[in-house]
Amino acid sequence: MSGPKVSVALPCFNCAATLPAALDSLLAQTLGEIEILAVDDGSTDDTADVLRDYARRDGRVRPLTLPHGGIVPALNAALAAARAPLAARMDADDLCMPERLEVQARLLDERPELGLVGCRVRFGGDRAARGGYAHYVDWINGLTAPGDIYVNRFVESPFAHPSIVFRRELADRLGSYRAGPFPEDYELILRFLEAGVRMAKAEAELLVWNDPPERLSRNHPSYAVDAFYRLKTGFLARWLARNNPHHPDVLVLGAGRTTRKRADLLLEHGVNIVAYADIDPRKIGRAVNGRPVLHRDQLPPAGECFCLSYVGSRGARDDIAAFLRERGWKEGMDCLMVG
CATH class of the missing domain: 3.90.550.10 (Spore Coat Polysaccharide Biosynthesis Protein SpsA; Chain A)
Structure with missing residues (x-):
């Protein structure tokens, strides 16, 4: 040998x-x-x-x-x-x-x-x-x-x-x-x-x-979970700078407190969150830190913005991915799952 x-x-x-x-x-x-x-x-x-x-x-x-x-x-x-x-x-x-x-x-x-x-x-x-x-x-x-x-x-x-x-x-x-x-x-x-x-x-x-x-x-x-999010946020921000045609703007799916906390890490890297989208009627129509919370049915058509889904609960991620695919959104081109 x-x-x-x-x-x-x-x-x-x-x-x-x-x-x-x-x-x-x-x-x-x-x-x-x-x-x-x-x-x-x-x-x-x-x-x-x-x-x-x-x-x-x-x-x-x-x-x-x-x-x-x-x-x-x-x-x-x-x-x-x-x-x-x-x-x-x-x-x-x-x-x-x-x-x-x-x-x-x-x-x-x-x-x-x-x-x-x-x-x-x-x-x-x-x-x-x-x-x-x-x-x-x-x-x-x-x-x-x-x-x-x-x-x-x-x-x-x-x-x-x-x-x-x-x-x-x-x-x-x-x-x-x-x-x-x-x-x-x-x-x-x-x-x-x-x-x-x-x-x-x-x-x-x-x-x-x-x-x-x-x-x-x-x-x-x-x-710890927070260590994972801090790490991947830096890599994600650099990926968005190279691949998001609407950079620095993104729309975040998920308007809960934990979701917002994790998505807000992007702000430190110059990414701008223009709005949140959710299905919870208690959140829809409100504004969080000056950003509107939309119903996900109100998302603009694919190609008009870049969407990040921070919803990580079991089953919800697959549901959101299917929802976006049915409306013509393509992962890696128009959207990403990040939570």
Whole structure:
């Protein structure tokens, strides 16, 4: 073997209980030309012992050790040490299907226009207890084509982060993971998409995405809802400046207090909200901060303004998208779903 085809970035922090199963699933891949860059992020449990044991048994496991600094330094250390042209993500509490890396590497080989691919994932939590997370998994699993990923990227992150594989040169050219008061995975996806990187997903479920109580996205302030909105607002404002034919004017669907709070973040970036639209009769006909609240049936025809839907409640987003499509509005051209 001249060298690995895929380098797997696997951050590890106090994960001795789940790490063996994750490593076993990687070492059982049908694609054998891999290396596993397992970064021990200053663990205080038996994580280091587990990694040493696996490295003795299989040279594809390459442990790296850092003082505890969090996921971003761990991921960037893995990318800096990587030798393969493709970089894959994996978490120490998730599981890969045996064909995962082979399928994703083949997809990148066969479609050179793609820079990053994910896969559909299987929710590894309790659907009854964690209905919101399960609904999110269903949503991302419905986005496989580049166009669907492109127009929906301002709703939420369109990928389960541990499921992605990307061309490593992208990190060299566009920058690797960045630390800040935002989710590092979503920032990377938005930054790559902004740079024109095309993305898709394998149709198969190739990763079990578990949902343990200590999951970072459930506990760290960088993954709070407001952090997501602050992050995506900057990217959205730049997208609008390039693509909204009526820039800086937009019309916002949704006139509730939470919707307005999130949409108002655009004002800091020079975007002008000309009006809101809603279906709640208590809001219609009023003015909010000098902006009229219309009934959505009063929307001008497609092409006369650009519409952003900030309504994110379950089912409402699909209803609004269908409403706009029926009236000739095209996502990415006349409107976007952003909430």
